[in-house]
Amino acid sequence: MAAPAAAPTVLRRTPLYELHRELGAKLIDFGGWEMPVQYAGILEEHRAVRERVGLFDVSHMGEFDVTGPDALACLQFLTPNDVAKLADGRIHYSAFLTERGTFVDDLLVYRKSADRYLLVVNAGNTPKDFAWAAEHARGDVKIVDASSDTALIAVQGPKAEALLARAASPDPSDLPYYGFRDTAVCGAATLVSRTGYTGEDGFEIYCRPEDAPRLFRTLLDEGRADGAVPCGLGARDTLRLEAKMALYGNDIDDTVTALEADLGWIVKLGKGDFIGRDALAAQKQAGVPRRLVGFEMVDRGIARHGYPARTAAGPGLVTSGTHSPTLGKPIGLALLPAAAAAVDTTFHVDIRGRDAAARVVATPFYKRSD
Amino acid sequence: MNPEDLRYADSHEWVRIDADVGTIGITDHAQKQLGEIVYLELPEVGHMYDAGDEFGTVESVKAVSELFTPISGEVVEVNKGAIGEPGIINDDPFGDGWLIKLKVSTDVEIGKLMSADAYAEYVREEEQEK
Numbered sequence: 001m002a003a004p005a006a007a008p009t010v011l012r013r014t015p016l017y018e019l020h021r022e023l024g025a026k027l028i029d030f031g032g033w034e035m036p037v038q039y040a041g042i043l044e045e046h047r048a049v050r051e052r053v054g055l056f057d058v059s060h061m062g063e064f065d066v067t068g069p070d071a072l073a074c075l076q077f078l079t080p081n082d083v084a085k086l087a088d089g090r091i092h093y094s095a096f097l098t099e100r101g102t103f104v105d106d107l108l109v110y111r112k113s114a115d116r117y118l119l120v121v122n123a124g125n126t127p128k129d130f131a132w133a134a135e136h137a138r139g140d141v142k143i144v145d146a147s148s149d150t151a152l153i154a155v156q157g158p159k160a161e162a163l164l165a166r167a168a169s170p171d172p173s174d175l176p177y178y179g180f181r182d183t184a185v186c187g188a189a190t191l192v193s194r195t196g197y198t199g200e201d202g203f204e205i206y207c208r209p210e211d212a213p214r215l216f217r218t219l220l221d222e223g224r225a226d227g228a229v230p231c232g233l234g235a236r237d238t239l240r241l242e243a244k245m246a247l248y249g250n251d252i253d254d255t256v257t258a259l260e261a262d263l264g265w266i267v268k269l270g271k272g273d274f275i276g277r278d279a280l281a282a283q284k285q286a287g288v289p290r291r292l293v294g295f296e297m298v299d300r301g302i303a304r305h306g307y308p309a310r311t312a313a314g315p316g317l318v319t320s321g322t323h324s325p326t327l328g329k330p331i332g333l334a335l336l337p338a339a340a341a342a343v344d345t346t347f348h349v350d351i352r353g354r355d356a357a358a359r360v361v362a363t364p365f366y367k368r369s370d
Numbered sequence: 371m372n373p374e375d376l377r378y379a380d381s382h383e384w385v386r387i388d389a390d391v392g393t394i395g396i397t398d399h400a401q402k403q404l405g406e407i408v409y410l411e412l413p414e415v416g417h418m419y420d421a422g423d424e425f426g427t428v429e430s431v432k433a434v435s436e437l438f439t440p441i442s443g444e445v446v447e448v449n450k451g452a453i454g455e456p457g458i459i460n461d462d463p464f465g466d467g468w469l470i471k472l473k474v475s476t477d478v479e480i481g482k483l484m485s486a487d488a489y490a491e492y493v494r495e496e497e498q499e500k
Contacts, residue, residue, distance in 0.1 A: 323408035352427070
């Protein structure tokens with residue numbers, strides 16, 4: 001068996017690092033952060049989130065506060081989704097795009113009030129995103145990187161609501177999907193949103209770093225009766241892939257446009273000018289040349305990130321691939337020529353030199369029933 | 371614990387010799403490093419290998435690892451049960467989770483492999499280097 005690569009240089013740690021070690025986590029380098037990839041095992045953690053409730057440390061994510069009289073106008077220019085449609089206490093999925101309509105990053109926009117917003121960005125992109133936002137911001141607006149003052153715990157799964165109902169005051173159970181409010185969890189001041197990256201119901205709790213270990217531990221203890229377990233990034237990846245949620249660095253990056261990524265629903269060409277608008281309008285007019293699609297394997301094997309694909313309409317690329325714990329078979333995402341992207345189209349993947357047939361399928365691979 | 375009657379390779383496979391047939395698997399340490407195994411690829415019966423050749427791959431949710439045979443020979447049996455249910459490699463790496471059996475062509479190679487004690491020491495050293 002080939003030995004795994006040795007651990008690298010200096011990694012950043014979240015406020016929950018010591019707790020992860022105590023809980024027996026296997027730690028890995030994730031975008032420069034020393035993060036738990038798993039505790040008991042990816043399959044078991046995945047199952048816990050689908051059937052019960054799982055707790056994730058996602059404190060490595062970046063948070064920017066955007067405030068000022070021109071905050072709305074500025075975010076309308078910086079992001080493709082229509083921020084004017086957001087009510088106070090509501091969130092939407094959006095992005096920072098290049099002039100070419102490709103991704104600087106994907107992100108969430110939280111509207112606290114007309115002149116106060118919170119952006120949540122990918123950990124590894126935080127410095128790049130902050131510099132990009134500062135460079136392109138316009139008007140009377142202040143953008144502050146609050147990442148190091150913010151810890152983030154995700155509570156995901158069908159039992160998440162019951163757990164938060166016991167632990168939070170006021171109870172966030174009545175929050176709509178993609179809604180948020182300030183509340184106290186285990187007595188600590190937090191912002192709780194009904195969001196997640198798993199395809200399950202769940203919440204994300206933004207708190208102060210010094211409160212994070214106590215919150216994580218208390219929620220875990222409080223949730224034991226419901227079968228709560230700590231979950232690592234391994235399960236987070238299989239969960240998000242089953243729900244067909246894109247991962248920056250795998251499925252999307254600065255070579256993939258928002259339309260190619262099948263994220264046309266966050267691109268509001270009619271809302272006025274924003275960075276990337278002209279390129280996306282032109283691409284929409286001319287036709288989107290390739291599409292991010294879901295696939296299953298026809299032949300045996302797991303097609304993984306970076307494996308070349310071959311279609312009747314030209315080459316493609318596997319962007320994500322894994323064994324789906326819920327479906328019990330290999331699944332993945334691939335960027336394929338538009339002419340080969342229809343459901344049921346067969347294509348081929350080069351799995352380390354072996355040719356394996358795959359088939360485009362409808363997504364998401366998994367959708368919760370309620 | 372690593373069984374005393376097996377021989378061990380530095381690529382974390384084990385070999386059990388029974389007359390002229392060598393059974394090959396991966397060690398308990400190797401399966402722990404990989405995590406839950408979800409996919410296994412093994413050769414057809416009749417394939418010939420030299421010591422050090424890759425004979426298959428084993429995959430967990432996160433990782434792919436190549437499998438190397440520590441000895442030369444012809445494949446006389448593959449573990450179809452493990453292909454169908456690769457989790458048995460995690461559950462019983464030295465028993466039901468075996469991978470292939472080779473008809474051994476020479477005794478020389480087996481003598482170069484490690485004993486259970488030497489392998490345990492090797493794993494300790496490898497862990498310290500991390």
